[in-house]
Amino acid sequence: QVQLVESGGGLVQAGDSLRLSCVASGGTFSRSAMGWFRQAPGKEREFVAAISWSGLTEYGEDSVKGRFTIARDNAKNTVSLQMKSLKPEDTAVYYCAANPRGSILSASNYDYWGQGTQVIVSS
Numbered sequence: 636q637v638q639l640v641e642s643g644g645g646l647v648q649a650g651d652s653l654r655l656s657c658v659a660s661g662g663t664f665s666r667s668a669m670g671w672f673r674q675a676p677g678k679e680r681e682f683v684a685a686i687s688w689s690g691l692t693e694y695g696e697d698s699v700k701g702r703f704t705i706a707r708d709n710a711k712n713t714v715s716l717q718m719k720s721l722k723p724e725d726t727a728v729y730y731c732a733a734n735p736r737g738s739i740l741s742a743s744n745y746d747y748w749g750q751g752t753q754v755i756v757s758s
Contacts, residue, residue: 637661637747639731644752647721651756655716657731657749664688665709667734671716672742673727673754680730684716685739693739698724721756728753 643655655671670685682695684705694700704717714731729752732745 637733639733639747639749641729641731641749641752644729644754646755646757649722649756649758651721652717652719653721653754655718655729655731655752655754657714659712659714659731659733659747662733662747664712664733668739669707669714669731669733670735670739670745671705671714672730672732673725674730674751675724675727678727680742682740682742683729685735686714687739695740698722718754721754723756723758726754726756 638660639657641657666688668685668687671683672680673683674680684694684703686692686705686707692705702720707714731749734746735744737744
């Protein structure tokens with residue numbers, strides 16, 4: 636059974652940094668793209684970043700570019716999201732996803748999801 640488990644969320648102040656991690660088990664993900672999405676209260680789940688099996692990256696809205704960095708370790712079946720200069724608008728539940736069938740930008744294309752980790756950024 637495939638499982639994705641996120642960790643690293645928490646309550647931080649604006650300007651702080653956080654590193655989210657996602658560990659995948661129950662399958663082989665070294666050849667799968669993996670992504671991070673987030674969902675704020677009352678909003679749709681939005682694409683944050685994705686990384687191909689070879690390390691090519693894609694980022695979502697301009698507000699995260701330059702502040703967030705996605706990386707993966709295929710040997711450990713992990714993907715991380717380093718977030719710096721956090722803003723209150725980054726507050727959301729962050730989800731790890733794997734194995735997109737089609738565009739990596741669309742949440743509906745991913746086969747596997749983690750349970751999410753909450754990030755709260757206070758002003």
